[in-house]
Amino acid sequence: MTKQLLTSLKKEMAPFEKANRNASIRQLLNTLIPFFALWYGAYLSLEVSYLLTLALSVIASGFLVRIFIIFHDCCHNSFFKNKKANKIIGTITGVITLFPFSQWQRDHSIHHATSSNLDKRGTGDIWVLTVQEYIDAPFWTKVGYRLYRNPIIMFGLGPIYQFLIVNRFNRKDAKWKERLNTYITNVSIVALYSGMCWLIGWEAFLLVQLPIFLLSGSAGIWLFYIQHTFEQSYFEVDSEWEYVKAAVEGSSYYKLPKILQWLTGNIGFHHVHHLSPRVPNYLLEEAHNESEALQHAPTITIAKSLESLRFKLWDEENKNFVGYKAVKTFIQKSNNVVTDKA
Numbered sequence: 001m002t003k004q005l006l007t008s009l010k011k012e013m014a015p016f017e018k019a020n021r022n023a024s025i026r027q028l029l030n031t032l033i034p035f036f037a038l039w040y041g042a043y044l045s046l047e048v049s050y051l052l053t054l055a056l057s058v059i060a061s062g063f064l065v066r067i068f069i070i071f072h073d074c075c076h077n078s079f080f081k082n083k084k085a086n087k088i089i090g091t092i093t094g095v096i097t098l099f100p101f102s103q104w105q106r107d108h109s110i111h112h113a114t115s116s117n118l119d120k121r122g123t124g125d126i127w128v129l130t131v132q133e134y135i136d137a138p139f140w141t142k143v144g145y146r147l148y149r150n151p152i153i154m155f156g157l158g159p160i161y162q163f164l165i166v167n168r169f170n171r172k173d174a175k176w177k178e179r180l181n182t183y184i185t186n187v188s189i190v191a192l193y194s195g196m197c198w199l200i201g202w203e204a205f206l207l208v209q210l211p212i213f214l215l216s217g218s219a220g221i222w223l224f225y226i227q228h229t230f231e232q233s234y235f236e237v238d239s240e241w242e243y244v245k246a247a248v249e250g251s252s253y254y255k256l257p258k259i260l261q262w263l264t265g266n267i268g269f270h271h272v273h274h275l276s277p278r279v280p281n282y283l284l285e286e287a288h289n290e291s292e293a294l295q296h297a298p299t300i301t302i303a304k305s306l307e308s309l310r311f312k313l314w315d316e317e318n319k320n321f322v323g324y325k326a327v328k329t330f331i332q333k334s335n336n337v338v339t340d341k342a
Contacts, residue, residue, distance in 0.1 A: 008293075009244060009248065009275060009291065009293055009294070010244055010275065010276065012287075012290070012291050012293075013272070013275055013276035013279060013287055013291075014276075016276070016279045016283045016284075016286065016287040016290075017078070017276055017278040017279055018081075019078055019079055019080050019081050019280050020280070020282075021080065021081070023280070023282050024079050024080055024280065024282075027070065027281075027282060028070065028089070031063055031066045031067055031070060032067065034063050035060055035063035035064060035066075035067060038056050038057075038059055038060035038063060039060055039208060039209075039212070041056050042056040042057050042060060042208045042212075043200060043204060043208050046204055046207060046208070050207070053207065053208065053211075054211055057208065057211040057212045057215065058211075058215060060212050061211070061212045061213075061215035061216035061219065062216075062219075062260075062263035062264075063263065064096070064097065064212055064213075064216040065216050065219050065220055065223075065263060065264055065265075066262075066263050066264065066265050067093050067096055067097055068093070068097045068099070068216070068220060069264065069265025069266075069267055069281050070089070070093050070265070070281075071089075071090055071093035071094050071096075071097055071099060071101070072108075072265075072267075072281075073086075073265075073280055073281050074086040074087070074089050074090030074093065074101070075090055075101065075104060075105040075108055075109075076108075076277040076278060077278070078277060078278045078279060078280045078281075079280055087101060087102075090105070091181065091184065091185065094185055095185055095188045095189055095192065097163075097216075098163040098164065098167055098189060098213075099163070099167055099185075100167055100181055100182040100185040100186070101181055101185065102177060102178040102181035102182065103167070103170060103171070103174065103178055103181070103182050104167070106178065107123055107124035108124050109124075110123040110124050111123065111124030111125050112274060112277055113243075115228065115246050115247070115250060115251070115274060116228075116233070116234045116235050116236065116241065116246035116250035117235075117236065117237075117238055117241045117246070118130070118235050118236060118237050118238070118241075118314075118316075119237055119238035119241075120238060125228070126224065126225055126228060126229065127145065127148055127149075128229075128235075128313075128314055129145055129313055129314070130313060130314045130315070130316050131313045131314070131315050131316070131317075131322065131326060131327060131330050132316065132330075134313050134327060135327060135330065135331065146324075149312050151309055154221060154225070155218045155221055155222055155225075156214075156218065158217070158218075158221050159213070159214060159216075159217025159218055159220070159221060160214075160217070162217075162221070163213070163217055168182075168186055169182075170182050193205070193209075196209075219264075223254070223264060223267060223268075225308070226252065226254060226300060226305045226308050227251055227252050227254055227267075227268075227270040228250065228251060228252070228270075229308045229311050229321060230252050230298055230300055230304075230305075230308055230311070230321070231307070231308075231311065231320050231321050232298060232319075232320055233249070233250055233252075233298070233314075233320070233321060234246055234249035234250035234319075235250065235314050235316070235319075244275065246274070247271060247274035247275040248271050248274075248275060248293075248294070248297055249297075249298065250274070251270040251271040251273070251274040251297075251298075252270055252271065252297070252298045252299070252300045253268065253269060253270065253271050253288070253294075253297045253298065253299045253300065254267075254268035254269075254270065254300050254305065255268065255299055255300065255301050256268045256302065257302075261285075265281040265282075266281045266282065266284040266285050267281065267284075269284040269285055269287070269288045271288075271294065271297040271298070272284045272287050272288050272294065275294075308321075310323045311323065312324050313326065313327070315330075
């Protein structure tokens, strides 16, 4: 894409950067009501069959992902026009999804401002090493990286670590308002969970909530992972990095079946979201369809997305993701160059 086209793309998004109060309220109703109904249904089904409970939990976990997308939009102040309304709804949905609003809002804003920037990695994103960085890394860093990128750990233990542990603590330099919001979120979660355990018993609560939490958490991390980890992605050093190019070429269009697209709040149109975070989730598809240039954004299907599990390192020379096997080739190539020079 030319620089002129990249610049015009940003302008094309302007008409869609307007939250619609009625549409947002409808989304709250068609998301929260089914979620709580499914949760209650899963609880009642414990008397019938735990297989039925699990089936209802799978569906409920999809709605919990959708609740997170509402929380996510509130963090961008795109769900409502009113900033205070976004914070209130964001804090409430943050309690349901176990995310502190102000803390995540800051980290996620940094993610958007630095996504695909090799010199500014580390906040709100997936840990990515280049091939050379991996080669130069100490042994235990390599071990840690391999464990981190292991699918079982990333999508299995990842939600537990991130949602239950990391999200409960403030960063050292957090301002008082951010700290207070985290404290309010934590106290609200403890009160909600304690109340539910008192009301229906801790065994019943865990039997329903645990699968919903694990499934939705794994799905959420998977979505975030695949939307930035595909073979021909975009990464550049700070001096060469461009925001619009990072959005359009460094974020994928995850083409999902309509039901999954609905449950995930259109977040598959991630290239549009990164291009303009102020576009509410219910307008992302329309914004994509109205732009001819965005039709050519990197498109990933479910089948193709599974290939991303083998992508571990970023190859700066060839500008693509590679697996660990590429390290040997890289080292051999470097040795050959040294030998030729000698």
